[in-house]
Amino acid sequence: MARRLPVWLGAVLLIAASLALRWPSFPREVWNLDEANTTVFAEHLLHGDVMYRDVVDTRSPLMAYVLAAGLRVAGDWNNRGLHAGLAVMLGLAALLLWRLVRRLDGSGAGGWSAAVFVAGSVLMFDPVDAFTTHTEWFVVFFSALGFWLLAHAWRRVDAALATLAGFAFGLSYLSKQPGLLDGLVAIVWLGLFLIFDPAGRRSQARLLAGVAAGLLAVALAAPLYFWARGALREYQFYVWTFSTRYYLPEIPAGEQWRALAAAPELAARHLPLFAVAAAFGVTLCLRGLTRAVRLRLAGQEVPLLALGWTASGVIASALGGRAFDHYCIQALPGISLLAGWALDLAWQRGRTAVAWRALAVLPFAVATLQAVQRLRTLDLDPGPGPIIGATVREWTKPDERIFVWGFYPEANYYSRRLSASRHVFSNHLTGLIPWTNVDPDRDTSYAVLPNAWTELWTDFDRHPPAAIVDTGTRRFYGKYPLSRQTRLWRYVLDRYTEVEGDRLAPVGFRLFRRRSAPLPATAGLAEDPALVIRSAIPGDAPTDRYVAILPAGTVAAEFRVNGRGEGAVALPPGRAHQLSFYYRPQLHGLQPAVAVCARRADGTLVTGPARVLPPPPPVPTIRAGDFSLPAVESECLTGPPVWLPADQVFSAHAPAHLVFERPAALLAVSIEFGLFDGAFAPERHPPTNGVELQVSFTPEHGPRRRLATRAIYPAAVAADRGRQRVEVDLPPRQAGRLEIAITPGRDNDASSDWSYFGKLEGKALPVTMVVGNDVRLPDGFEAPYGIAAVDEDGQRLALAPAPTMIEFQLPEGVQTVSGDFMMLRSSWTQPQGHSAGVDFVAELVDPAGRATEIWRQRLDPARQPGDRGLHHFRLNLGLKAPARLRLRSAAAHPPDNSYGDAGWGRLVAQPAS
Numbered sequence: 085m086a087r088r089l090p091v092w093l094g095a096v097l098l099i100a101a102s103l104a105l106r107w108p109s110f111p112r113e114v115w116n117l118d119e120a121n122t123t124v125f126a127e128h129l130l131h132g133d134v135m136y137r138d139v140v141d142t143r144s145p146l147m148a149y150v151l152a153a154g155l156r157v158a159g160d161w162n163n164r165g166l167h168a169g170l171a172v173m174l175g176l177a178a179l180l181l182w183r184l185v186r187r188l189d190g191s192g193a194g195g196w197s198a199a200v201f202v203a204g205s206v207l208m209f210d211p212v213d214a215f216t217t218h219t220e221w222f223v224v225f226f227s228a229l230g231f232w233l234l235a236h237a238w239r240r241v242d243a244a245l246a247t248l249a250g251f252a253f254g255l256s257y258l259s260k261q262p263g264l265l266d267g268l269v270a271i272v273w274l275g276l277f278l279i280f281d282p283a284g285r286r287s288q289a290r291l292l293a294g295v296a297a298g299l300l301a302v303a304l305a306a307p308l309y310f311w312a313r314g315a316l317r318e319y320q321f322y323v324w325t326f327s328t329r330y331y332l333p334e335i336p337a338g339e340q341w342r343a344l345a346a347a348p349e350l351a352a353r354h355l356p357l358f359a360v361a362a363a364f365g366v367t368l369c370l371r372g373l374t375r376a377v378r379l380r381l382a383g384q385e386v387p388l389l390a391l392g393w394t395a396s397g398v399i400a401s402a403l404g405g406r407a408f409d410h411y412c413i414q415a416l417p418g419i420s421l422l423a424g425w426a427l428d429l430a431w432q433r434g435r436t437a438v439a440w441r442a443l444a445v446l447p448f449a450v451a452t453l454q455a456v457q458r459l460r461t462l463d464l465d466p467g468p469g470p471i472i473g474a475t476v477r478e479w480t481k482p483d484e485r486i487f488v489w490g491f492y493p494e495a496n497y498y499s500r501r502l503s504a505s506r507h508v509f510s511n512h513l514t515g516l517i518p519w520t521n522v523d524p525d526r527d528t529s530y531a532v533l534p535n536a537w538t539e540l541w542t543d544f545d546r547h548p549p550a551a552i553v554d555t556g557t558r559r560f561y562g563k564y565p566l567s568r569q570t571r572l573w574r575y576v577l578d579r580y581t582e583v584e585g586d587r588l589a590p591v592g593f594r595l596f597r598r599r600s601a602p603l604p605a606t607a608g609l610a611e612d613p614a615l616v617i618r619s620a621i622p623g624d625a626p627t628d629r630y631v632a633i634l635p636a637g638t639v640a641a642e643f644r645v646n647g648r649g650e651g652a653v654a655l656p657p658g659r660a661h662q663l664s665f666y667y668r669p670q671l672h673g674l675q676p677a678v679a680v681c682a683r684r685a686d687g688t689l690v691t692g693p694a695r696v697l698p699p700p701p702p703v704p705t706i707r708a709g710d711f712s713l714p715a716v717e718s719e720c721l722t723g724p725p726v727w728l729p730a731d732q733v734f735s736a737h738a739p740a741h742l743v744f745e746r747p748a749a750l751l752a753v754s755i756e757f758g759l760f761d762g763a764f765a766p767e768r769h770p771p772t773n774g775v776e777l778q779v780s781f782t783p784e785h786g787p788r789r790r791l792a793t794r795a796i797y798p799a800a801v802a803a804d805r806g807r808q809r810v811e812v813d814l815p816p817r818q819a820g821r822l823e824i825a826i827t828p829g830r831d832n833d834a835s836s837d838w839s840y841f842g843k844l845e846g847k848a849l850p851v852t853m854v855v856g857n858d859v860r861l862p863d864g865f866e867a868p869y870g871i872a873a874v875d876e877d878g879q880r881l882a883l884a885p886a887p888t889m890i891e892f893q894l895p896e897g898v899q900t901v902s903g904d905f906m907m908l909r910s911s912w913t914q915p916q917g918h919s920a921g922v923d924f925v926a927e928l929v930d931p932a933g934r935a936t937e938i939w940r941q942r943l944d945p946a947r948q949p950g951d952r953g954l955h956h957f958r959l960n961l962g963l964k965a966p967a968r969l970r971l972r973s974a975a976a977h978p979p980d981n982s983y984g985d986a987g988w989g990r991l992v993a994q995p996a997s
Contacts, residue, residue, distance in 0.1 A: 089195065091183065094179060094182060094198075095176070095179045098176075098198055098202060099172055099175030100175070101175065101199075102172070102175035102205070103171045103172070103175070105171075105202065105206045105459070106167065106170070106171040106206065106215060107171075108459040108462055109167065109215040109459075110164050110167055111464050112215075112464045112465075112466055113163045113164060113466065113497070113498075114163060114466060114469060114497055114498075115211065115215045115216045116212045116213065116218070117491070117492070117494065118216060118218060118410075119163070119166075119216045119217045119218070120469075120494045121141065121508060121509070122141070122147055122148055122217065123163055123217075124493050124497055124502070124503065124508050125141055125508070126148050126149075126151035127152075127155065127160065127161065127502060128502055129148060129149060129152040130152050130156060130160070134310075134313045134314075135310075135319075136310065136315050136318035136319045136321075136322050136323075137310075137313065137314060137315035137318050138506055139508065140322060140507055140512065141322065142326045142327065143260060143261075144219070144257065144258045144259055144260050144261055144306075145258060145306065145310075145323070146258035147217075147222050147260075150222065150259075151166060154166050154169050161497065163497070166217050167215065170217050170221060173221070173225050174201075174202070174205050174221065175202065177224055177228045178198040178199075178201045179198065180225075180229055180231070180232040181194060181197045181228055181420060181421065181424075182194040182195050182197065182198035184231050184235050184389075185197060185386055185424070187232070187235040187236060188235050188239075188385040189385060191386070191428060192432075193386065193421075193425045193427075193428035194424065195424070196427040196428045197420045197421045197423070197425070198420075199424075200358055200361075200420040200423045200424055200427070200447075201416060201420040203355070203451045203455070204355055204358065204416050204419065206455060207451060207454050208350055208351060208354050208409075209409040209410065209412070209413065210409045211463070213408070213409040213410040214409075216410065218410045218413060219260040220260060220413035220414050221413060222259035223259045223262070223263040223266070223413075223414055224413060224414060224417055226252050226253070226256035226259060226263065227252070227253065227266035227393075228417060229252040229255075230249045230250070230251075230252030230253040230256060231249070231266075231270065231389065231393070233245055233248050233249035234249040234270050234274075234291075234295065235385075237249055237291055237294070238274075238291060238385070241287040241291065242291075243291060243294040246291040246293075246294030247294040247295070247297055248298060249298060250270075250294060250295040250296060250297060250298020250299040250300070250301070250302075251299075251301065252298075253267030253302075254298060254300075255302060257299070258303075261327070261403075262399075262403050263400075265396035265399060265414075267295070267299045269389075269393055269395070269396045271296060272392060273388055274291055274292045276388065278292060307320070326533075330517060330533075331520075334517050335406060335520065340402055341402070342407070343402035343406060343407050344398060344399070344402040346401050346402065346407035346412050347397060347412040347419070348398070348415075350412050351419055355447075357446060357451075358419070358423045358447050359419075361422075361426040361427050362419045363422075364426040365421075365422030365423055365426040366394075368387070368425060368429065369425065370387075370391075386425065387425070389421070390418055390422050390425060391418075391422075392418075393417055393418035393421065394418025394421070394422060395418070396414070396418070397412075397415030397416065397418045397419075400414040406519065423447075427444045427447070428444075430444040431444040468593065469492075469497070470498050471587070471591055472494070472495045472498060472553060472588070472591075472593055473495065473497070473498020473499040474498070474499075475499075475595055476495065476498075476499035476501060476595065477500060478656045479550075479584075479597050479656060480501060480551050481550070485501060485504035485547045485549060485550060486499065486501045486502075486503065486504060486549050486550060486552065486553060487504045487505055487549040487553070488508070488510070488552075488553045488555060489510050489552065489555060489566050489569075490510055490555025490556070490561045491509045491510065491516065491559040491560070491561060492509070492555040492558050492559065493508050493509055495553045495555065495593075501550075501551075504543060504544060504547040504549035505543040505544070505547075506543055507536065510564070512532070512536045513532065513533075513536050514528060514532065514561075514564045515530060516560060517531055518559075518560075524563045524778060524825070525778075525790050528563075544575075548598065549598065550598050551595060551596060551597050551598065552576055552595075553594070553595055554593060554596070555592075556592040556594070556739075557592060557721075557739050557827075557828045557834045558592065559832065560832060561832075562739040562828060562832060562834075565739070566594075567719050567723075568717075568719070576596050579598055580596035580597060580598055580599060581596065581597055581599055581643070581663055581664070581665070582594055582595065582629075582664035583596070583597045583653065583662065585620075585662050586662045587662075589721075590835065591835060592721065592828075592834035599642070599650065599651030599653055600651060600652055600653070601651065602642055602649030602652055603640065603652045603683060603689060604689065605647075605649065606689055609681070609689050609691040610688070611690065611692070612682070612690040612692055613692070613693060614633075614692070615632060615690065615691065615693075616632065616633075616693065616695075617630045617632050617643075617665065617678055617679070618630065618632070619631075620664065620722060620726075621728070621735060626697070626698040626726075626727075627701055627724065627726045628666060628667050628668070628724050629664055629665070629666055629722065629723040630664070630665045630667060630697070631662055631663065631664050632662070632665070632680045633661070633662055634655060634660060634661045634662075634663060634680075635660050636657075636658060636659050637657075637684055637685050638661070638685075639685050640652045640653065640654050640655060640682065641653060641682040641683070642681050642682075643665045643678060643679075643680060643681075644678065645672050645677075645678050646672070646673070646677055646678075647677075652683075657685070663680075666723070667700075672697075674699060674700065675697055675698070676696070676697055677696050677697075678697060679691055679694040679695065680692040701726060703718050703724070704718055704734050704742050704844055705844065706753055706844045707845055707846065708750065708845065708847060708848035708861075709848065709850070710859045711848055711852055711859050711861055712859065713744050713745075713747075713846065714744075715743060716745055717741065717742065717743035718741070718742050719740070719741050720737045720738065720739065720839075721737040721738065721740070721834055721837075722737050725740060725742075725840075725841060731840070732843075733841060734840060734841040734842075735838070735840050736826060736839055736840055736841050737834070737837060737838055737839060738775045738827060738834055738837035739827050739828055739837075740825065740826040740839060740841070741823070741824075741825045742823065742825070743822070744821070744822040744824075745819075745822075746781070746814065746820055746821065746822040747860075747863055748819045748862070748864055748865065749849040749851075749861035749862045749863075750814060750846050750847075750848045751813070751814060751816070751848055752812060752846065752847040753779075753812050753814065753824075753845070753846050754809060754812075754845040755777065755779065755810045755811075755824060755841070756807050756808070756809050756841065756842025756843045756844070757777050757807070757808055757810070757826060757841055757842060758798075758806060758807045758808050758839065758840060758842070759772055759774075759775060759796065759805075759837070759838060759839050759840070760838040760840060762838060763836045763837065770833075770835045771799050771835075772798075772799065772835065772836040772837050772838065773797070773799070773828075773829040773830050773833055773835075774795060774796055774799070774800075774804075774830065775795070775796060775826050775827065775828060775829050775837050776793060776826070776827045776828075776829065777792070777793065777796075777808075777810055778790065778824075778825045778826075778827060779812050779824050780822075780825075781814060781815060781823070782823070783815065783819070784818070784819055784820050786818075786820075791813075791814070791815075792810055792812045794808065795829070797829070819863065819864075824841075824844075826839045826841075848861050849861060849862060849865060849867075849871050849882070850873035851882035851890055851991070852991065853901075853993055854991070854993065855892075855894065855895065855898070856995050860892060860893075862891055863891050863968070864890070864891040865891065866887075866888065867888045868887065868888075869888070871883065871884050871890075874908065876906065876909070877953070877954065879954055879989055880989060881904070881908075881989040882987060882988050882989065883908065883985060883986075883987050884986055884987060884988055885981075885985055885986060886922045886973040886974050886981050886986050887975060887981060887984075888972065888973045888986070889970060890971050890972075890988075891970045891971075892968070892993070893967075894963060894966065894993055895995070896964060896966050897964075897996050898961055898967075899962055899963075899996050900959060900993070900994045901959045901961060901993045902957060902991075902992050902994070903956070903957055903989065903991040903992065904954050904955065904956055904957075904988065904990045905941075905943075905954075905956075905957060905986070905987065905988055906953060906954045906955055906986075906987050907919065907922060907945045907951065907952070907986060907987075908985040908987055910983065911984065911985040911986075912945045912946040917982060918946035918983055919944070919945070919946055919982065919984050919985070920944070920946075920976055920977045920980050921942055921947075921976030921977065922973050922974065922986045923940055923976050924941050924942075924943065924957070924971075924973055924986065925939065925970075925972040925974060926938050926969065927970040928967050928969060929969075935970060938959060938961075939959055941955070941957065942976050971988060971991075973986035973988075
């Protein structure tokens with residue numbers, strides 16, 4: 085097919101074809117988060133940082149350095165230029181395939197292979213992988229260069245060229261670790277000829293030594309380079325240790341074995357005719373090899389290479405353990421060689437039967453139709469990245485650095501800002517290993533990298549972030565809210581002000597701008613009534629977040645709490661801006677007076693009217709009769725959930741998260757939740773794609789368990805509109821943490837997820853103790869016959885048939901404990917029989933579990949009429965430390981506990997006045 089085509093013309097055609105197929109993708113700057121990462125890494129290198137020491141990746145280093153060189157030519161942050169360079173590089177890789185085959189056997193199979201490669205580079209993979217500057221494309225190019233040099237070295241018996249081929253394979257390895265497999269294929273290829281060709285063993289040995297020396301030289305050069313820059317330990321950890329200690333153990337062995345089929349399956353799905361040709365090519369190669377073994381492999385150079393290169397690509401695809409499209413890129417050259425071999429044979433047979441030539445051309449005709457369809461329907465939507473980037477650029481200077489909390493390097497790319505931390509994304513700080521341990525219920529602290537947080541604070545000292553981007557729930561970060569990173573969140577609140585909430589909240593992001601020195605505390609400032617602080621939720625509902633809209637012409641502003649400035653934020657000129665203030669009762673007091681002070685463009689200072697913030701907002705609470713269990717943690721995307729009295733719900737934009745310290749005596753919960761109608765209204769863009777309620781429990785000693793899950797999609801399912809109720813039984817007799825969460829719907833997209841919590845009701849044991857102003861449930865209990873609420877002689881009692889034990893934790897300072905106790909009439913009035921008496925006992929239990937009896941009284945109402953009716957007890961304790969009080973009812977004459985219907989009531993612990 086390409087036998088008589090001049091090399092220069094073939095190169096022009098292949099590069100032009102590669103550019104043409106990729107040209108429609110150029111309007112989209114970032115196709116995949118991996119290339120966003122590597123572009124950010126490359127920019128760091130251009131600014132003098134050293135890989136692994138100053139900016140962290142877990143892949144081999146070469147690609148970032150190559151992209152840095154490309155950006156130096158194309159211009160900073162020019163991903164479109166890199167995409168054009170990738171297209172040229174892949175056209176050159178196709179050229180190398182063509183010339184490689186031509187050099188080895190002089191056939192036209194190389195031209196066919198080159199054409200298959202160009203088509204497959206776009207069609208075999210999902211667009212987000214096909215058009216991305218993935219590391220695997222660089223592996224393919226350098227391996228193709230290595231095999232092309234090896235072919236020339238083999239024909240010329242030139243050890244110097246063989247050494248250059250080894251260099252190329254070393255560069256393939258430095259692009260990605262599995263690139264080493266291609267170098268091993270070259271060594272095995274030469275080794276086979278060394279074995280089967282005794283006459284040429286000396287020359288083959290020289291070539292083999294050259295390839296090995298070149299590969300080894302490059303492999304050693306990398307650690308020497310990083311050693312010279314004080315980063316050898318980091319290089320070894322991130323390139324090798326991370327994969328073997330953290331990444332690969334997450335992937336089941338069965339999944340890794342199944343990944344061996346990923347590349348053939350991709351080819352069969354997206355390039356079926358080429359896949360058939362490749363399968364036929366395998367058959368031809370294997371048949372030729374079996375015959376050629378007797379002939380010392382003469383004429384089998386290309387089949388051996390095609391089979392070996394395909395095998396290395398398939399194995400490399402599986403080493404990552406998961407069937408991602410881009411992992412399979414390394415298999416494309418081998419598949420292209422096999423398909424090209426078969427297509428060339430069909431074309432040659434077409435000299436006598438034209439149908440064979442039609443058969444050879446048919447796959448390219450089909451591929452052309454596929455390409456037209458794919459390129460016409462490309463998804464060029466870049467997502468929220470450009471919105472985030474434009475906002476960050478507006479609020480920061482080009483030489484300032486930012487920190488992104490989450491797994492969203494697109495924020496750095498689109499903002500054109502370097503990372504203030506070597507950890508461009510937060511996975512190393514949270515233990516998230518992408519696509520594996522992402523279950524919201526899974527604790528990932530085991531995978532937090534050693535010293536990662538220490539390194540973060542070191543980096544912040546060196547490059548204090550000018551801005552911090554919170555990515556919300558994007559890419560599994562709903563399980564790591566920024567507000568639950570205690571030290572980092574405190575760092576943010578102490579030094580930063582949230583800006584542009586109205587602009588970024590709809591896409592689920594937040595931006596915090598670093599504050600500078602406070603504005604001058606000038607007395608008697610003119611008051612500007614436009615500078616009003618309002619609740620973040622419309623109306624007067626108390627919340628922890630308040631906002632102010634700064635009119636155009638304001639160049640700096642700060643919040644003042646009780647007259648004291650917290651630091652000013654410089655505002656971009658030309659339009660109004662929204663600032664957010666986080667009210668912290670422990671720092672600002674329960675009801676502080678707050679105001680906004682602003683500097684106008686003409687230099688004058690003005691202040692807004694002071695506002696006294698309302699008391700802290702109520703928190704979601706589980707109520708079970710008189711018992712109330714407030715949440716110990718409550719948060720959502722916009723801060724704590726906000727009580728809306730008119731609706732009798734807590735507004736809690738997903739992701740929302742409630743945590744309760746569940747006592748063992750809380751038996752079940754009933755949860756109301758839902759989405760406000762506006763979230764899925766037809767005019768809402770984008771509307772919610774639903775949310776999911778998740779209820780989990782972690783006992784004091786044991787693993788976390790998911791108790792219930794309920795997803796709602798009100799835009800599509802009418803029954804999911806309005807308030808939904810979920811009833812959940814709790815594990816019996818276990819104290820621990822009860823977690824109720826509303827997570828974003830599909831794809832972790834929190835857009836318009838305006839969720840809420842309604843009533844939270846509990847079912848609990850009907851026995852409580854009033855401690856001061858609190859109503860408490862037992863902390864522990866044993867009740868073989870259950871505990872039930874009963875009314876006897878107008879008294880509300882907890883029926884606790886003997887033997888029963890209930891325990892309450894009492895705080896320091898409790899002086900007395902009093903209560904009622906009695907035997908119910910059923911214990912002595914039954915015609916079948918009566919109780920032989922019950923002992924009522926009180927004990928104090930020390931931390932070691934040893935019980936000391938402090939009170940006992942026996943009631944025998946069947947024999948002693950005076951023991952009938954209600955009785956009262958009072959214990960004088962005078963506790964100087966917290967203690968556990970155990971109340972027991974026990975049979976007076978065990979084992980006879982029949983009709984032992986004992987009851988407790990009105991238990992009160994009275995602290996010192």
